[in-house]
Amino acid sequence: MKIAVIGTGYVGLVAGACLADLGNQVICVDIDESKITSLEKGIIPIYEPGLEEVVKRNVLEKRLSFTTDSAKAISDSKIIFIAVGTPQGDDGKAELKYVYAVAETIGKNANEPKIIVDKSTVPVGTSRKVKELAEKFSEHRIEVVSNPEFLREGSAVKDFLEPDRVVIGSDNSEAAKAIEDLYKPLGKEILITNPESAELIKYASNAFLATKISFINEIAAIADRVNADVSEVAKGMGLDARIGKQFLNAGCGYGGSCFPKDVKALQKIALDCGYKLDILREVEKVNEYQKMLPVEKLKKELGSLSGKKICVLGLAFKPNTDDMREASSIKIIHALVKEKAQVVAVDPIAEENAKQFLPKIHYEKSPYAAAKGCDAVMLVTEWNEFLELDFAKIGAEMNSKIIVDGRNAYDREKLVAMGFKYIGIGR
Numbered sequence: 319m320k321i322a323v324i325g326t327g328y329v330g331l332v333a334g335a336c337l338a339d340l341g342n343q344v345i346c347v348d349i350d351e352s353k354i355t356s357l358e359k360g361i362i363p364i365y366e367p368g369l370e371e372v373v374k375r376n377v378l379e380k381r382l383s384f385t386t387d388s389a390k391a392i393s394d395s396k397i398i399f400i401a402v403g404t405p406q407g408d409d410g411k412a413e414l415k416y417v418y419a420v421a422e423t424i425g426k427n428a429n430e431p432k433i434i435v436d437k438s439t440v441p442v443g444t445s446r447k448v449k450e451l452a453e454k455f456s457e458h459r460i461e462v463v464s465n466p467e468f469l470r471e472g473s474a475v476k477d478f479l480e481p482d483r484v485v486i487g488s489d490n491s492e493a494a495k496a497i498e499d500l501y502k503p504l505g506k507e508i509l510i511t512n513p514e515s516a517e518l519i520k521y522a523s524n525a526f527l528a529t530k531i532s533f534i535n536e537i538a539a540i541a542d543r544v545n546a547d548v549s550e551v552a553k554g555m556g557l558d559a560r561i562g563k564q565f566l567n568a569g570c571g572y573g574g575s576c577f578p579k580d581v582k583a584l585q586k587i588a589l590d591c592g593y594k595l596d597i598l599r600e601v602e603k604v605n606e607y608q609k610m611l612p613v614e615k616l617k618k619e620l621g622s623l624s625g626k627k628i629c630v631l632g633l634a635f636k637p638n639t640d641d642m643r644e645a646s647s648i649k650i651i652h653a654l655v656k657e658k659a660q661v662v663a664v665d666p667i668a669e670e671n672a673k674q675f676l677p678k679i680h681y682e683k684s685p686y687a688a689a690k691g692c693d694a695v696m697l698v699t700e701w702n703e704f705l706e707l708d709f710a711k712i713g714a715e716m717n718s719k720i721i722v723d724g725r726n727a728y729d730r731e732k733l734v735a736m737g738f739k740y741i742g743i744g745r
C-alpha cells in the first residue's frame with residue numbers, strides 16, 4: 319500500500335518507519351527541510367531506541383523515503399496519515415491549526431479518493447471536521463479514520479509493532495477495512511468503532527493512567543503516615559487482575575508531552591459538552607504536589623537546604639528518552655535552587671535538552687563525580703545505570719550519606735544496611 323505520513327515527530331516517524339517495515343511503500347513528509355535532509359542521511363532527530371535501525375533498513379530497501387513536497391506525497395499515496403503536533407492551547411484545549419492545515423493541503427492535492435488517517439491526538443469530533451475541510455477543497459471523496467496512537471517514548475517501536483490493541487474509528491466500513499488491513503500482520507486485537515469513540519479512547523486511556531499514578535501517590539502519602547510501604551501495597555493491589563500492576567509506581571509525579579496535556583484537554587472536552595470532570599483536577603493537583611515532595615522531605619531531614627550541595631540523578635521525564643517536557647526534574651531543581659541549594663545534575667542523554675530549562679546548574683557526566691561532596695543524592699529519573707550504582711563508592715564521595723529516592727527504585731534495606739539515610743515516597 320502507498321502511504322504518506324505527514325509530520326515526522328516521534329509519532330509520525332515511528333509510524334512511518336514501522337508501516338514500511340510491514341511492507342508498505344511509505345513517504346514521510348515534513349516542512350522542516352533540515353530535518354528531512356538529516357533523515358535522508360539516516361540521522362534520527364530524536365532519541366528513540368531501535369528507531370534508527372528500522373529507518374535505515376527500510377530506506378535501504380527503498381520502502382521508506384522522506385520529502386518536503388507534501389503535494390506530490392499526497393497525490394502519490396492512497397492513504398495519508400496526519401501525525402502533526404497538537405500542542406496545548408491557551409485554554410487547555412488542543413491546538414488544531416496544524417491538523418487543519420494538513421487537512422486543507424490534502425484536499426487541495428487529492429487527485430483521486432483518499433483515506434486520511436488521523437494519528438494526532440485530537441478532541442472528540444475532529445475527524446468529522448477534518449473530513450469536511452478536506453472535502454471542501456477537493457472534488458474527490460475523502461474518508462477520515464481516527465487511529466489514535468498508544469506509543470510510549472522510549473519503547474515506541476516495540477509499542478507500534480506489538481500493541482495491546484489497535485483502535486480504528488470510522489463510519490465508513492471500506493476505509494476502516496483498508497486501515498485494518500495495514501495492522502492485520504501484527505496479529506493483535508483490532509477494535510473498530512465510530513470516530514468519536516476512537517478519539518475519546520485515546521484521552522480516556524491517558525487520563526486513566528495518569529489517575530492511576532496520582533491515586534497510588536495519594537496512597538503513598540497515607541503509607542508515609544502509617545508505617546506502610548507503598549511498594550508492597552501496590553504489589554498487593556496489582557496482583558488483582560482487575561487492577562493490574564502497571565502504572566502503580568509512586569514517585570515524584572508524571573511528566574512528558576502527553577499526560578499533562580491530555581489530562582487538561584479532556585477536562586476541556588468535558589466542559590465544552592457541559593460536564594465538569596472533577597476527578598482530573600484532583601489528579602493534576604496531586605501530581606503537582608508530588609513534584610515538590612522530594613524537596614520537602616529533604617528539607618525536613620536537613621533543616622535548611624541553604625548552601626547544601628545536592629546531586630540530582632536523572633533529568634528526562636522518564637528513562638530512555640532525552641525529552642524534558644514537563645519533567646519533574648525541572649520543578650524539583652527550581653525548588654532546590656529557590657532554597658539556595660547548590661545543584662549538580664547528571665543524565666545519560668537529556669543534558670543538552672535540560673540546559674534549555676535549567677541553564678544555571680552544574681552538570682556532570684558521571685554520578686560518582688556528581689556525588690562528590692554532596693549532602694544528599696536525589697534520584698529523579700530511574701535510568702538503569704542509576705539503579706546499578708556502586709553505592710559504597712557513591713557513599714565514600716558524599717559529605718553526608720542521604721539518598722532521596724524519588725522513584726522508589728532502590729533497595730531500601732540494602733542502603734540502610736550500608737549506612738545511608740534512605741528517604742522514599744511512601745515507604
Ligand code: UGA
Pocket residue numbers: 439467468469470471472524527531564565566567568569570571572573574575576577635636
Ligand atoms: C504515554 C502513554 O503511556 C502512551 O500510551 C501514549 O501513547 C503516550 O503517552 C502519548 O499519548 O503519546 P509517555 O508519555 O511516553 O506515554 O510515557 P509513560 O511511560 O506513560 O510515562 C509518563 C509519565 O508517568 C512519566 O513521567 C513516568 O515517570 C510517570 N509514571 C509512569 C509514574 O510516575 N509512575 C508509573 O507507575 C508509571
